[in-house]
Amino acid sequence: MEYPHSPDVEERELLEDGFSAGWGAHHQPSERYWIDCHTHMLETEAGSVVDVIEDWTDYLNAWRFAGAVGVDGRPAVIDEFEIADRETDHFQWMSRLDYDNPSMDAIGSSLEAGACGLKLHNKPLIEAGEPPSKWQDPEWHDVFDRLETADLPVFWHVTQRLTDAPYIGQGRNKNWNQVSNSDTNYTNEDLLQSFIEIVEEYPDTDFIGAHQLHLGFDRLAKLFELYPNLYIDTSAGFFIRWGDRIYPQDRDRVREFVMNWSDRILFGTDCALHGDVQTANLRQQFLGHVRFIRQLNLPDNELQQISHLNAERLLNLEHVRDTGGDGVRP
Numbered sequence: 001m002e003y004p005h006s007p008d009v010e011e012r013e014l015l016e017d018g019f020s021a022g023w024g025a026h027h028q029p030s031e032r033y034w035i036d037c038h039t040h041m042l043e044t045e046a047g048s049v050v051d052v053i054e055d056w057t058d059y060l061n062a063w064r065f066a067g068a069v070g071v072d073g074r075p076a077v078i079d080e081f082e083i084a085d086r087e088t089d090h091f092q093w094m095s096r097l098d099y100d101n102p103s104m105d106a107i108g109s110s111l112e113a114g115a116c117g118l119k120l121h122n123k124p125l126i127e128a129g130e131p132p133s134k135w136q137d138p139e140w141h142d143v144f145d146r147l148e149t150a151d152l153p154v155f156w157h158v159t160q161r162l163t164d165a166p167y168i169g170q171g172r173n174k175n176w177n178q179v180s181n182s183d184t185n186y187t188n189e190d191l192l193q194s195f196i197e198i199v200e201e202y203p204d205t206d207f208i209g210a211h212q213l214h215l216g217f218d219r220l221a222k223l224f225e226l227y228p229n230l231y232i233d234t235s236a237g238f239f240i241r242w243g244d245r246i247y248p249q250d251r252d253r254v255r256e257f258v259m260n261w262s263d264r265i266l267f268g269t270d271c272a273l274h275g276d277v278q279t280a281n282l283r284q285q286f287l288g289h290v291r292f293i294r295q296l297n298l299p300d301n302e303l304q305q306i307s308h309l310n311a312e313r314l315l316n317l318e319h320v321r322d323t324g325g326d327g328v329r330p
């Protein structure tokens with residue numbers, strides 16, 4: 001259906017013998033709330049984490065923001081993030097480990113403290129000129145085994161973008177340009193394959209590829225077919241600038257992909273929160289990702305999946321709450 005309406009529109013046709021039939025007949029499906037599964041929480045003390053999150057929520061409540069998952073639960077901040085998670089309804093977090101620190105202690109205490117997954121990033125590996133086969137070290141298998149037991153996902157920034165990306169205000173060859181070529185002789189495809197090996201080896205663990213793994217829809221669809229435990233977030237690629245409308249042809253193509261794979265897509269923005277979060281940049285970074293999803297005219301079910309249901313299911317989110325508002329909520 002190209003122009004879906006909110007399910008209550010249909011219900012009013014019948015309820016009370018159709019007393020309110022036609023009232024609000026134009027109401028479109030609307031996300032109940034957003035959970036941002038890819039936020040960077042750069043504050044490291046519980047009090048500041050809570051302040052920043054509450055401040056961010058105050059503004060974004062009007063856009064139906066419910067909560068953020070901070071993907072920076074490094075070993076040094078576990079205790080502080082645990083406290084922050086307890087003190088606000090709008091924050092949960094993932095453990096974060098670097099390729100050279102597959103620490104069972106850290107992953108164990110993170111999970112005990114309420115981490116809802118593990119975030120990995122290939123950037124430090126690339127910059128150090130280390131091979132992607134590092135992830136096959138037995139120590140990493142112990143960590144992946146631990147995640148499997150906890151039934152929590154791995155959120156992984158796997159590949160790096162080449163070319164410029166001026167539409168999202170970014171420059172050339174992100175992360176690759178810091179690499180000294182003499183040390184690094186592998187490609188994005190090698191990084192992707194090393195990731196897929198792990199995805200294959202752990203079919204009971206969910207893997208979320210950040211930034212759509214920098215792949216187009218055709219290749220993503222093929223991977224989704226092969227690996228039922230593979231997911232993507234919406235960050236960076238799924239973005240519409242202020243004032244833009246997605247072209248109809250692009251919308252049709254994107255929409256077909258999103259409708260087919262709506263259970264594999266998690267809303268995420270990559271917003272980095274610290275200090276003053278009330279900046280136009282940060283607000284537009286969040287809203288540009290909202291805008292993209294909204295311009296697809298998704299039916300209610302798919303819209304709820306992507307905006308929050310998939311995140312709640314995969315990350316087993318318990319503490320993120322939508323606190324709503326009074327009166328008509330935009």
Ligand SMILES: [Zn+2]
Pocket residue numbers: 038040210270
């Ligand atoms: Zn990120």
